[in-house]
Amino acid sequence: MAILPRLPLLAILLTTLLACANAEDRQSATATIHRFALRSSASVHDDSNVTDAQRYAKWLTQRKPTRRSTAMRRQASPGFVSDPDSAMMRVADTSSGQGVGSLVYSSSNNVWTVSEEGSPTTITLNSEIPGITTRAYQQLMSNADSTYPVLGIGQCNSGAPVDIGSGSSNVLCLLNTEAVGTSPGSVPTQLSNSLSGSTATYVESNIWTVNYSSKTATPTWVNPNGTSVEAHIVVAVTNSNIIFVTGDVAATSAAYGLEFREVTLNFSILES
Numbered sequence: 001m002a003i004l005p006r007l008p009l010l011a012i013l014l015t016t017l018l019a020c021a022n023a024e025d026r027q028s029a030t031a032t033i034h035r036f037a038l039r040s041s042a043s044v045h046d047d048s049n050v051t052d053a054q055r056y057a058k059w060l061t062q063r064k065p066t067r068r069s070t071a072m073r074r075q076a077s078p079g080f081v082s083d084p085d086s087a088m089m090r091v092a093d094t095s096s097g098q099g100v101g102s103l104v105y106s107s108s109n110n111v112w113t114v115s116e117e118g119s120p121t122t123i124t125l126n127s128e129i130p131g132i133t134t135r136a137y138q139q140l141m142s143n144a145d146s147t148y149p150v151l152g153i154g155q156c157n158s159g160a161p162v163d164i165g166s167g168s169s170n171v172l173c174l175l176n177t178e179a180v181g182t183s184p185g186s187v188p189t190q191l192s193n194s195l196s197g198s199t200a201t202y203v204e205s206n207i208w209t210v211n212y213s214s215k216t217a218t219p220t221w222v223n224p225n226g227t228s229v230e231a232h233i234v235v236a237v238t239n240s241n242i243i244f245v246t247g248d249v250a251a252t253s254a255a256y257g258l259e260f261r262e263v264t265l266n267f268s269i270l271e272s
């Protein structure tokens with residue numbers, strides 16, 4: 001039985017965005033997408049010399065959507081050791097501090113996006129312990145998807161690389177995993193998740209360093225060989241709905257022919 005990854009829905013999301021734009025905007029947005037898809041030195045039908053990133057960009061724009069109904073339903077578990085706080089995540093350009101939007105989970109497409117439209121998705125995090133401003137290896141929960149309640153990072157599709165780092169244009173995706181999550185510091189582990197559905201792909205979840213002073217949540221990724229790398233969350237400059245995690249922003253921009261900028265997740269605790 002072929003269980004297709006659900007990431008292709010990102011392509012549909014992009015298409016939807018284009019459809020929603022007015023005629024003028026649509027023209028420029030279409031041009032952007034063409035550049036995203038086609039700026040590759042290799043011909044469209046020959047994949048032999050393209051990078052993984054280029055192949056992935058092409059794949060993103062060509063795949064058909066799969067339906068959510070095949071996803072297995074699982075019980076969510078709270079998984080908390082201290083009182084949780086509910087928060088929303090603002091997304092800001094890391095170098096300028098300028099706001100880009102809020103982190104919004106699109107449950108119709110099963111993807112995380114950054115948007116000024118729609119309600120910011122509620123994220124739950126462990127509350128601050130007095131005297132300790134920064135807590136590492138935290139698990140963040142998102143109640144947006146009851147089947148997959150844990151916010152994590154992982155393969156954008158089955159078979160995609162799981163190594164990121166300086167000099168590499170490899171990318172990972174924000175996703176939600178099944179409730180069990182992965183242990184702090186663990187290497188990528190196969191779990192079913194919001195992108196892959198019931199097919200388990202490589203993910204990590206207890207990767208968030210939460211700084212209660214700067215109100216930021218930053219990920220650290222552990223490569224398969226056990227080396228921790230600083231993971232940069234990036235959005236496309238021309239379309240903040242395209243969000244990836246990479247070890248090298250410049251290498252990723254170059255490989256995709258699409259300029260990315262690094263962003264920071266900045267949370268604000270919601271009053272209860």
Ligand SMILES: *[C@@H]1O[C@H](CO)[C@@H](O)[C@H](O)[C@H]1NC(C)=O
Nearest residue numbers: 041042043046047048049050
């Ligand atoms: C791929 O790259 C090799 C070495 O640079 C070159 O010889 C070959 O012609 C390229 N193939 C295609 C299809 O571009």
Ligand SMILES: *[C@@H]1O[C@H](CO)[C@@H](O)[C@H](O)[C@H]1NC(C)=O
Nearest residue numbers: 133134210211212213214215
């Ligand atoms: C947490 O944020 C504060 C304020 O921005 C900063 O001074 C501190 O170094 C940060 N802590 C860590 C561990 O990064």
Ligand SMILES: *[C@@H]1O[C@H](CO)[C@@H](O)[C@H](O)[C@H]1NC(C)=O
Nearest residue numbers: 163164165223224225226227
């Ligand atoms: C671990 O893997 C990364 C990414 O492939 C590589 O850059 C790094 O050199 C490796 N480290 C060790 C100790 O093998």
Ligand SMILES: CC(=O)N[C@H]1CO[C@H](CO)[C@@H](O)[C@@H]1O
Nearest residue numbers: 092097214215216264266268
């Ligand atoms: C890094 C960053 O943008 N931090 C900001 C997060 O939001 C709080 C207030 O909501 C600011 O004080 C921080 O500077």
